[in-house]
Amino acid sequence: MMNQKGQPTVSIEDLLRLKRAERPDAAFWTQFDQELRAKQLAALVEKRPWWTALPRKLRSLARHQLPLGATAVLAITLVSLRDYQPLVPARRQAVPAFDTSAQAPAPLAAMVAPDAVDTADTVAPSDVPERDSLVPLRAEFANSSEVARMVPTLPAAAGNDDERPSARSIAENRAVAEVMLGTANPGFETRAMPVRLNPREPLAQMSNPSEAHRSRFATAFAAAAIGTSPVPTARVARRLSDEQLYDTIHRFGASGNSVSFKF
C-alpha cells in the first residue's frame, strides 16, 4: 500500500500481522510433541476422581427421573409411616418411678436415665401401673454385651429389700433382660417389645379416698376418747357416713366471684 506521496503505508493491522511471523523453530515442536505424549499417557494412567464422572451418570439417569422420583417419594413415605409413633405426653414420668439410683450401680442408672429411653419402646404410664411397669430397654442395649455385663452386677435382692418397689422393679428388669438376651435373634428386626409382667387395671390399684379419711378420723377419735368410752374405733368408723365426713368440707364453698362460709 502506498500513500499519496508514493511512500509505503503501515497500518496497525500490518504491525499486528508481524506477530503472525513469530514462530518457534522445528526443535521446539519436537520437544513439544514429546512432552505432549508424556502428558497424554499420564492423563490416561491417572485415575480421575469419582465426581468427574458424576454429571455423565446423572445425565444418563435424567431420562428416568419421573419413575425414580416417584419411587423415592414412595419409599420415604413408607419409611415415615413405618417409624411413626405418636409422642407420649408424659414419657419422662415413666422412668423416675424407679428409684434405682439408690441401689443400682452407676451404669444402670445411666441406662435408665430419661434421655436414654427410646420413645418407640416406651410404655405410657397411663397404660401400665407404676409398680408393674418396666424399665424400657433400648434394643441396642438388649442385644449388646453391655447389658450382659451390667445386669449381673445388680445387687441381689435379699430379706426385706424384696418388698420394696425399687427392688421389685430391678428384679423384673433383670428377668426381662435375661429373657431378651436369651432369645436374642440377630435378624432384621432387632427391636424387642418390653414384656409386661402381671398387668393390672389402673383403677384396681386406686384406693377409695373416703376409706382413708374414715380410718384417719377413727384413729383421731380413738385417741381423744381414751379412758372415757370403751367404744371400739371400728364401730365408730362404721357409723360415720360419707356425708358426715365431708360435712366440714361442704361448709366452705366457692362459686363464681363469691366465697361462702357456713357456720
Add this chain to the structure above:
Amino acid sequence: MDAAKALGKTLVASPERRQEADADFEIVRRVQAGDVAAFDSLIRRYRERLFAVIYNLTANREDAADLTQDAFIKAFQSIHRFSGQSTFFTWLYRIGVNSTISHLRKNRLRSFFSLETLDADEPVARDVVAALTDTADGERDAFVRELQERLNAAMLKLSIKHRTVVTLFEIDGLSHQEIAEVTGCSVGTVRSRLHYAKQLLQAELQPYLRR
C-alpha cells in the same frame, strides 16, 4: 466487490473453514468410537495455531507451550462430550483461551516475557519491515527486535478480554462470529472490544505507523 467479500469473511466463517470443520468432525467421531490415534491428526493440524494464540496472550514461550499441551489433554479427556454443535477448532480454542485467561489471572503479578524470532521469509513481515526501514541488514535486525518488543508491550497493556479479541481476529484471522463463539459473548461485544483495542494500540504504536 473485494471489500464486500472481505467484510463477509470477517463476519462469518469462510467455506474453507467449513470444510475443515466437517473433516474435523469425522476425526472426532473416530476418536469417540475408540480410535485414539486419530486424535494425533487433530493435534498436528491445530498445535501451531493454538500455540500462536496462547503465545500472543501470554507473551511467554514456555507458558504458551504448557497451556497448549494442557488444552489438548483436556480436549482429549472431554472428547466424548463434544456433540458437534460447534466446530472442533472453536471448541478447542475455547478450552485453550479459557485456560489461558485463568492462568493469566492467577499469575497477574508474574511477568516473564520471551520473544520468538521473526520469520523474515513471511511476505507480510518482509513488506512491513521493508516499509519501515531503509537501512542496512544489521540495523534492520535491531529495528525489528525493537519493534517486536514495542508490539509486545502494547499488547500487554490491553486487558485480557481485549487482547483475546485482537489476537483471535488480527493474528489468527477468525471471524467475528467465531470469536463470539470462542469467547462466549455477542458479536457486537466482539466488534466493540476490537475497536477499542485498536484505538489503544494505535496510540501506543504511533511512531511506527506510516500514513
